[in-house]
Amino acid sequence: MALQTEQLARYGELTKTIRRHIVRMTHQAGSGHPGGSLSAAEILTVLFFEHMNVDPQNPKWQGRDYFFLSKGHCTPVYYSVLAERGFFPAEELLTFRQVDGRLHGHPCSEKCPGVDISSGSLGQGLSVANGAALAAKLNGTTQRAYVMIGDGELQEGQVWEAAMTASHYRLDNVCAIIDWNKIQLDDYVENVKGVGNLADKWRSFGWHVVEIDGHNLNEVDDALREAKATKGRPTAILANTVKGKGISYMENTHKWHGLAPNREELEFALKELV
Template identity: 80%
Template sequence: MALSREKLAHYQELSKTIRRHIVKMTNHAGSGHPGGSLSATELLTVLFFEHMNVDPKNPQWADRDCFFLSKGHCTPVYYSVLAEKGFFPVEELMTFRDVDGRLHGHPCSEHCPGVDISSGSLGQGLSVANGVALAAKLDGSNRRSYVMIGDGELQEGQVWEAAMTTPHYKLDNVCAIIDWNKIQLDDYVDNVKGVGDLVGKWKSFGWHVIEIDGHELDQVDDALRQAKEVKGKPTAILAHTIKGKGISFMENTHKWHGLAPSSEELEFALKELV
């Protein structure tokens, strides 16, 4: 079933709200990673508010779906979604990267409710998702594992070792979401180390592959629904996105991978996010 007009409008506004959080948080901290957070906004909005089986009042619920932010530097979008979902107060977002706060630059599962893995060292998320998914199969649980991977992160060999493991064990309860914004820390991915034909690669590894526009809410929703229906193999959602999406001067450049907006830039960005 497609998203209703009411839900579509709601998620569009929620995505704007989350983008406002992202730029305000990074401005407050004077550091952080806005570019890859802005590119992942619609993906995480639809995932957490339409598909993830979680309970903010019981973050450690044994049968919850689990999410692993493998590109762990993109906490501004992650924390914003968790706060809007109710895992902690929205006001706490403005403690991002504070020394005595719990919203660290990279997610810490020990300190932050809703965080299922402490991450930051790239390439490890899919391996963890596989382990949790295999445990769910052995336990007879319907728990699903979702993992978000950056396209630059696909240069890590461990990702592809894990990508062989998932179909080997027929882990149809694993869904990998690739934030395919085509830019990494200091250049385009193709200029650093091209990842080639991602659709063909994931298919050749035995995955069910869905290619989408990662900023189209209805496409994101449809892909996640399809992933739940696929049996016998895992699903990879290859989501074409734009780094810095939603703010004109941040879009499609590596400059804003790890740079916080100044107060003047924040003011300009917020005017674009009305």
């Protein structure tokens, strides 16, 4: 069932709010990763507000679904969604990357409510998701494990070892979401080390594959519903996205992978995100 008109309007406004958080908090910190955070706003909004079974008042609730940010440098979008979902006050976002704060540059499960795994070393998230999903199977629960993976991260061999594992154990409660914005740290992914036909690759590893426009709220919602309905094998959602989405001077360039906007750039960005 597609999102209703009022839901689309609500989530559309929420993604703008999240993008404003991203540029404000990276500006305040003077560092961070806005580009790959901006590309994931719609995906994480729909995931956390429509599909994940979580309790912001009890983040460690045993029956919760799991989310693992494998591309752990993109905490600005992760923290923004967690704050808007009610895990902690949105005002705390401006403490991003402060030494005595809990919103570290990479997520820390010991510090931040709603974070299920500390991450940052690329390639590891799917392995963790497999472990959580297999435990749920063994415990007889309906919990699901979601993991967001960067497209440049697919150059890591551990991702493909984990892909084989999920298929071998028929982990239909695992959903890998690839933020396919085509750009990594210092160039286009295809120029650094091409990842080829991702749909065919994931299918060859035994996965169900859904390819979508990662900025279309309905397509994101439909893909997540399809993943839940798919039995006997894990699902990979290939989300075509734009790095730096929503801010004209940040879109489709590696420059803003790990660069914070200055005051003038922040003000320009906020005007575009009205």
